[in-house]
Amino acid sequence: MKLRRALLYTPGDSRPKIEKALSLGADTICMDMEDGTAYNRKEKARKTIAIALKDFDFGNSEKLIRINGVGTGLEEDDLAETLGNHPDGVVLPKVESFEQLQWLSEKIEEMELAEGWELNRIRILAVIESAKGFINLKEIATHPRLDALIFGAEDYAASIGATRTRGGQEILYARSKIVMHAAANNLQAIDVVFVNFKDTVSLKIDALLGAQMGFTGKQIIHPNQVAPTQEAFSPSDAEIDYAQRLLSAFESAEEEGAGAIDFEGKMIDMPLVKSARLVIERAKLSGKI
Numbered sequence: 635m636k637l638r639r640a641l642l643y644t645p646g647d648s649r650p651k652i653e654k655a656l657s658l659g660a661d662t663i664c665m666d667m668e669d670g671t672a673y674n675r676k677e678k679a680r681k682t683i684a685i686a687l688k689d690f691d692f693g694n695s696e697k698l699i700r701i702n703g704v705g706t707g708l709e710e711d712d713l714a715e716t717l718g719n720h721p722d723g724v725v726l727p728k729v730e731s732f733e734q735l736q737w738l739s740e741k742i743e744e745m746e747l748a749e750g751w752e753l754n755r756i757r758i759l760a761v762i763e764s765a766k767g768f769i770n771l772k773e774i775a776t777h778p779r780l781d782a783l784i785f786g787a788e789d790y791a792a793s794i795g796a797t798r799t800r801g802g803q804e805i806l807y808a809r810s811k812i813v814m815h816a817a818a819n820n821l822q823a824i825d826v827v828f829v830n831f832k833d834t835v836s837l838k839i840d841a842l843l844g845a846q847m848g849f850t851g852k853q854i855i856h857p858n859q860v861a862p863t864q865e866a867f868s869p870s871d872a873e874i875d876y877a878q879r880l881l882s883a884f885e886s887a888e889e890e891g892a893g894a895i896d897f898e899g900k901m902i903d904m905p906l907v908k909s910a911r912l913v914i915e916r917a918k919l920s921g922k923i
């Protein structure tokens with residue numbers, strides 16, 4: 635599974651923005667037909683995305699599409715006009731039930747069979763952004779075509795009647811819940827959009843908070859946000875060095891039969907070893923080692 639540290643939304647009706655996105659080195663580019671595209675530009679977005687999927691070179695960036703939610707009346711046409719050009723995955727917004735994912739998965743499977751494509755290659759990423767979506771998260775997160783859970787904080791806050799604050803206490807419970815259900819089902823967890831795109835210092839703080847909470851990546855909306863976000867979700871050189879030293883100390887002690895050791899003045903046992911292994915795994919996936 636590709637590590638999606640930065641998932642960049644690009645309005646699907648803007649060919650210049652899609653072209654720009656190709657040059658940014660983002661892990662993932664998500665061409666949007668939902669809220670990033672005005673209602674009277676949906677058709678233009680479908681056509682532009684179809685061309686981009688067919689003709690543009692995405693390099694190492696993953697290419698996703700975001701369709702409109704199930705039940706909007708737009709989702710069938712969104713898929714019909716774009717899926718045939720084989721995106722790497724589909725982001726489904728406003729997910730509130732397992733059945734909605736199943737509907738999308740069956741549409742994808744029909745296309746895979748009709749085109750003779752490898753089955754299950756096109757993945758689904760589900761945006762959870764309503765009270766109902768959270769109530770049903772336990773079932774939603776078990777869908778076999780799912781790769782990631784994405785947290786839509788603005789819609790969620792509106793759905794529960796919360797007011798967004800700087801500290802974000804009003805979303806903390808839901809934000810954590812995404813990480814928990816993702817971890818339990820071996821999915822990636824993709825954190826909130828930071829909308830103030832000119833303030834990259836605060837973005838970095840928010841991205842680091844997400845990484846510390848256990849998110850594997852973050853949704854972003856502007857070129858300025860690519861580098862700081864990818865950095866926040868990659869282990870630092872110091873973290874990698876520490877993890878490598880810890881693992882080698884633990885492995886030598888283990889051979890001598892010790893379960894817990896004194897490592898540079900700290901007690902180290904299995905949970906910390908697991909965390910260190912995760913740091914090494916993420917360092918490899920981010921191309922740092």
Ligand code: COA
Nearest residue numbers: 642643644645650651652654655666669670827855856857
């Ligand atoms: N993807 C690709 N390119 C983008 C981009 C994006 N998300 N956001 C901005 N750019 C480009 C601009 O086109 C501009 O390109 P240029 O220098 O070649 O002209 C450059 O980056 C600088 O952009 P800037 O002028 O600072 O911003 P803007 O006023 O053009 O756009 C937004 C601001 C918020 C409208 C824009 O960032 C955007 O549309 N973001 C995505 C919104 C979205 O998809 N929302 C739904 C998901 S939450």
Ligand code: MG
Nearest residue numbers: 669763786789
């Ligand atoms: Mg949304």
